[in-house]
Amino acid sequence: MRSFCKTIYKTFIKEWAMCGIVGYIGTQAASGILLEGLRKLEYRGYDSAGIATVLEGEIHCVRAKGKLINLEEKLAGEDNPARIGIAHTRWATHGKPEEYNAHPHMDTDQRIAVIQNGIIENYRELREALKSRGCEFRSDTDTEVIPHLIAEQLATLEDSSLLEAVRLVVNQLHGAFAIAVISADYPDELIVARQQAPVVLGFGQGEFYCASDTPALVPYTRAVLPLENGEIARMTPLGVEIYSFDGHRLKKTPRTLNWNPVMVEKQGFKHFMLKEIYEQPGVVRACLEAYFDGEWAATDANKSPIHLGLAPELLADLQHIQIVACGTSWHAGLVGKYLLEQLAGVPTTVHYASEFRYAPAPITPNTLTIGVTQSGETADTLAALEMEKKRRSSFTQPELQSRLLGITNRPESSLGDLVPNIIDTHAGIEIGVAATKTFVAQVMAFYGLALDLTDRRQAKSPEQLEEILVGLRQLPAQMEVVLESQERYIEELAHDFAETQDFIFLGRGINFPIALEGALKLKEISYIHAEGYPAGEMKHGPIALLDAKVPVVAIAMPGAVYEKVLSNAQEARARDARLIGVTPMDEQEAADTFDTLIPVPHVDELLSPILTVIPLQLLAYHIAARRGLDVDQPRNLAKSVTVE
16 A cells, blocks of 8 residues: 555656746747736746846846836836747745746756746756756756756757757656746747646747746637647747657647636726626626526426536446545535535535545545546646546446546646546636635536436425526526625725734534635735634634634524524624624624624525625625735735645
C-alpha cells in the first residue's frame, strides 16, 4: 500500500504556481496587448509582474514588485513598437515576491526570456548542474533554470532551432508547468509548452496569442485552442504549429468561445465581485434553461423534466456518492449532500480534496465520485479524482470501477480532459477572487443532479417534483428582489462592523453550508476572523467566544429547523451578542429575536440557500469595501488554486 501511495504521489500529485502568463506575436505593438492581458489575469497572482519584448535584435525586459500598476508606471511614456512579447503576473511560490524573482527570466547572455506558470520539481539539481557549467543565476526561482537550459541546447544543436531546443528542455523538466519563450535570435517565433498547468492559444488575423486563461484573449479573439499535456506550439506571424513533446506534428482545430469582451468588464460596478453578485439571477436562469424542461408538469410523468446529458450508466444502481472539492466548492458540495440524501435517498459524503488524496474513503460498490471545481484546474481536486480513477482501474467487477463526474464552470479545462462526464455550471467568466456566482451555479448543478436521481429512482411523486421545479423557476425573480431591496441597507449596516474583529455565522440543515460560506467570504476579503457553526453546536463550546463585541449572523428560514435556529439565536443573545437574522420579513418570532433583520422572500426551505447566501455575500463585500480593502484581489489569494 505504501509503494502504491508513493507511485500515486509521484505520478499524479503535481503542484504549480497560480500565475498568469500572456504572449503575443503579430502586427500590432505587443506591449499594450500584453499589459491588457495581465489586467485580465491579475486575479491569478499579484506579487509581481513583468514583460519582455524583442526589438532590433535585443530583449527588452521590465519587471516590478507588487501589483500590475507598478509595472505600468515603469513602462509609462515608453514607445516600444515590438510586435512580439511575453508577460507575467506572479503568485510567489519559489522565492520571495521581490523584483529580482519576477518573471520573465533570462539566460546569462540575456538572449532568451521565459515566463512560467508552474513548479519545476527537479530545479535544484538542474540549477546546481548549470552553475557548475558557469551559468549565472539572478533569482531564487525554479523558472530561471529554463532559459539557461534552452541557451545550452541552442549552443549545441547542429541545426539550430528554438522549437527543438525548447522541446529538448521540457523533456528534462519534472513537474507541472506552462511556459512561453522568446529569443532575440528568433524574433519571429513564440514557443509555448504545457505539462499539467493550463495554457490556451488564441487565433487572430495574422496575429496569435497565448494565455494561462481565456479572459486575457476574449477582447481580441474568440477562436481558441487549449494545449493539452505534453504539447508544444510554435507561433509565428504565418500561423501556429503544434507538436508533441516527442516531436510529432499534431493536427488540432480551434474552437469558438461563446464569451464576449463585455463579460470581462465591470460595467459600471465599483468591483467585479459586486458585478458578479448582481449577475447571479441571470446565472440561475441559465442553469434552469440548461438543466430543466421549462414546460414540464406532473401530468408529463412519462418523460423526464431534467436534461443534464449524463450517460445513463453513470447514475444506474448508485449506492453511494462521494464529493471531493476545496473551499467554496466544498460548501456547494455540502448543499449537494443534503439534496442528494434528502431528495434522492443516496448516501453521500463530502471530502476536502486535499485530505482525500492522502486518506481516501474505502472502496465501495456502485459509487459515483464527483469533483467540484470552478476553474477545472484545482490541483487537489484533480489529483483526488485521478487517484480514485487509478485505484479502481484494476477491478474487473463493473460495480467497483470508477464512475467520475465533474462539476465546473470550465468544461474545456483539465477536469474536462480527466473525467468523461461534466455538468457545465454556465456561470460565465468570474474575475473576483472570492467566488460568488460560481458558488450559486454549483449549487444549481446539484439541484439538477439530485432531481435527476430523484426522478430516476422515483423517490418523489411527480407532484412533488413539479412543486420543487415551480419553486426553482421563481428563484431568479426572488433573487432580484433581495438585491434591489437589501443592498443599500446592507451597505449602511456594514458601517457598524468596520472595526469588528470576530464574527459568528449560524445555520442548520441545508443552510449550515451557507453559514460556512458566509464566514469564508468575510474572511477572504475583509480579513476579519469569522467562523460558521451548526446552530445547535453553539452551546457545545463556541458559545464561550460570545460577548457584546462578537456579532452573530443566523440564517432562520421557516421549515424543519426554524424554531431550533431561533432558540439557538436566543442563547447567543443572552450572552450580549448582536444578532443579525437572515429571515423572511413577516415572521414575528424572528423579528422579536433578532436585533437586526436582513429579510429575504418566503421560499421553501429546500430552495432557500440560493437566496440566503446573497445577503452574506453583500455583507462581506460592503464590510471589506468600507475598510478600504482590495475586494477583487485579496491578499495571499488567487482565483485558480493550482498549488497543493
